[in-house]
Amino acid sequence: MATYKTVYKCRACGTTSYKRLMERQASGAWQPTGPYQCCGCRNVFDTLRAWWGEPKGQTDFRPSQMPV
Ligand SMILES: [Zn+2]
Numbered sequence: 086m087a088t089y090k091t092v093y094k095c096r097a098c099g100t101t102s103y104k105r106l107m108e109r110q111a112s113g114a115w116q117p118t119g120p121y122q123c124c125g126c127r128n129v130f131d132t133l134r135a136w137w138g139e140p141k142g143q144t145d146f147r148p149s150q151m152p153v
Contacts, residue, residue, distance in 0.1 A: 096138035100125025103136060
């Protein structure tokens with residue numbers, strides 16, 4: 086099973102890797118189904134953002150202030 090390393094880490098345990106949960110399709114192939122599982126605490130998250138947690142105060146940036 087594939088594991089992914091990121092610059093982010095789990096807000097619960099600090100682990101920097103996660104994996105996609107797989108589900109067997111009718112065709113017999115295994116496909117990622119969406120949820121992510123932390124390799125450390127084994128918690129399952131619907132989105133990566135939920136896994137690493139949203140940084141506070143950085144969610145309402147204005148695109149016009151982004152460096153070009
Ligand atoms: Zn974790």
